[in-house]
Amino acid sequence: MDFRLTEEQQFFKDNVAKLVDKMIKPRAEEIDEKDEITTDIIQEMGRLGYLGIRYPESVGGMGADMMTYALFIEEIARGSLSVGANIAMQTLMGTDFIYRFGSDEIKERCFFPALRGEKLGTIAFTEPNAGSDLANIHTVARKEGDHYIVNGQKTWITNATVADFATVVASTDRSKGLKGLGFFLIERSTPGYNVGKKIHKLGTRGSENTELTFEDCKIPAENLLGEEGKGVVYLGQILAEIRIMTGALALGLAKTAFDDGLQYSKERTAFGRPIAKFQLIAAKLTEMYMNYEAAKLMVYHAAWLKDNDLPHSKEAASAKMFAVEMACKVVDEVTRIYGAYGFAMEYPAQRYFRDARFLLYGGGTHEILKTVIARELTGRL
Numbered sequence: 001m002d003f004r005l006t007e008e009q010q011f012f013k014d015n016v017a018k019l020v021d022k023m024i025k026p027r028a029e030e031i032d033e034k035d036e037i038t039t040d041i042i043q044e045m046g047r048l049g050y051l052g053i054r055y056p057e058s059v060g061g062m063g064a065d066m067m068t069y070a071l072f073i074e075e076i077a078r079g080s081l082s083v084g085a086n087i088a089m090q091t092l093m094g095t096d097f098i099y100r101f102g103s104d105e106i107k108e109r110c111f112f113p114a115l116r117g118e119k120l121g122t123i124a125f126t127e128p129n130a131g132s133d134l135a136n137i138h139t140v141a142r143k144e145g146d147h148y149i150v151n152g153q154k155t156w157i158t159n160a161t162v163a164d165f166a167t168v169v170a171s172t173d174r175s176k177g178l179k180g181l182g183f184f185l186i187e188r189s190t191p192g193y194n195v196g197k198k199i200h201k202l203g204t205r206g207s208e209n210t211e212l213t214f215e216d217c218k219i220p221a222e223n224l225l226g227e228e229g230k231g232v233v234y235l236g237q238i239l240a241e242i243r244i245m246t247g248a249l250a251l252g253l254a255k256t257a258f259d260d261g262l263q264y265s266k267e268r269t270a271f272g273r274p275i276a277k278f279q280l281i282a283a284k285l286t287e288m289y290m291n292y293e294a295a296k297l298m299v300y301h302a303a304w305l306k307d308n309d310l311p312h313s314k315e316a317a318s319a320k321m322f323a324v325e326m327a328c329k330v331v332d333e334v335t336r337i338y339g340a341y342g343f344a345m346e347y348p349a350q351r352y353f354r355d356a357r358f359l360l361y362g363g364g365t366h367e368i369l370k371t372v373i374a375r376e377l378t379g380r381l
């Protein structure tokens with residue numbers, strides 16, 4: 001058993017870290033304050049080839065394995081969780097289905113420009129009355145000749161304020177519940193595609209979330225990605241990746257918060273000594289370190305299992321949940337280490353604290369994940 005990164009992985013991680021320290025980390029505060037997506041960063045990542053990281057070289061990607069992808073996402077999140085969320089959307093959920101099921105024309109129009117950072121993609125499944133409960137999705141796609149007519153409303157859609165296209169989950173037969181759901185590519189230019197109200201959020205404010213409505217959106221039949229009724233199956237095929245990726249986002253956020261907290265505890269003095277010298281502060285540091293290391297092993301292990309074609313479903317779900325709970329605890333402890341300055345907007349601790357909450361939802365809420373893991377552990381009783 002070898003726990004070290006390969007030379008290639010370490011080299012890659014170091015290069016991304018340098019880029020993040022130069023291009024993203026110094027802007028993290030400004031990104032949060034402006035409350036707007038930084039398209040220039042996405043464009044630059046596209047120019048450098050990173051947006052194709054998990055797609056094969058044959059289509060212009062980097063052909064990276066899950067482990068390398070996790071390292072990449074972790075580094076970006078270390079710089080800014082908002083940018084991490086945007087890059088994750090662009091490299092995974094926002095483009096995966098058009099890569100897998102899009103026609104050559106769709107790929108030419110949407111996928112390749114997205115890899116270059118020239119167009120932004122997103123995914124839209126959540127509705128005002130259906131989040132975890134996908135079977136309750138009301139958006140419908142009605143076949144009419146060689147077209148579909150899509151009607152419905154989505155919410156919480158990442159970067160829909162500026163996205164050029166969305167992979168939309170809609171039902172072709174509501175009586176079939178989950179088995180009636182399919183994926184449809186709908187481009188922003190389609191008449192009836194309306195970008196609604198922007199949601200003002202607690203954290204990851206440089207990643208925008210918006211309502212989307214479709215009013216008689218007429219799209220060609222080829223915009224059905226894959227087959228009718230297979231949406232949940234297709235989503236299931238990348239769910240573990242989404243969970244490992246979210247775990248990696250949590251690692252990046254926890255690392256940056258921990259590093260800041262450690263530094264502050266060595267510099268801040270009280271009662272004539274650095275606060276790090278007090279046992280109760282030192283205990284916080286060691287517990288944060290211990291849990292961060294444990295989470296890292298779980299996330300990397302889940303990625304390794306996936307890369308080696310071994311079963312990894314409950315491992316990915318567990319890694320996501322453990323890493324996110326760890327990150328939520330770390331950001332809480334770091335704000336305490338900062339004392340009153342953990343409550344001040346000019347220090348980063350409050351941003352980490354706010355941003356961490358974002359991690360609770362992507363890839364499944366922890367109530368849902370616990371159910372999923374328990375089901376796998378207990379089997380059919």
Ligand SMILES: Cc1cc2nc3c(=O)[nH]c(=O)nc-3n(C[C@H](O)[C@H](O)[C@H](O)COP(=O)(O)OP(=O)(O)OC[C@H]3O[C@@H](n4cnc5c(N)ncnc54)[C@H](O)[C@@H]3O)c2cc1C
Binds near residue numbers: 124131133158371
């Ligand atoms: C920052 C952010 C970005 C997002 N980006 C996107 C996006 O780009 N595209 C998109 O489609 N969606 C997006 N979402 C939505 C996200 O996927 C949903 O929030 C998530 O699926 C949960 O749905 P919900 O919020 O409607 O909660 P609900 O499903 O209504 O759940 C509410 C509570 O009930 C619990 N619960 C629900 N069902 C069960 C059950 N069976 N057992 C036990 N407990 C249960 C949940 O765990 C939760 O605690 C985003 C959300 C956020 C916060």
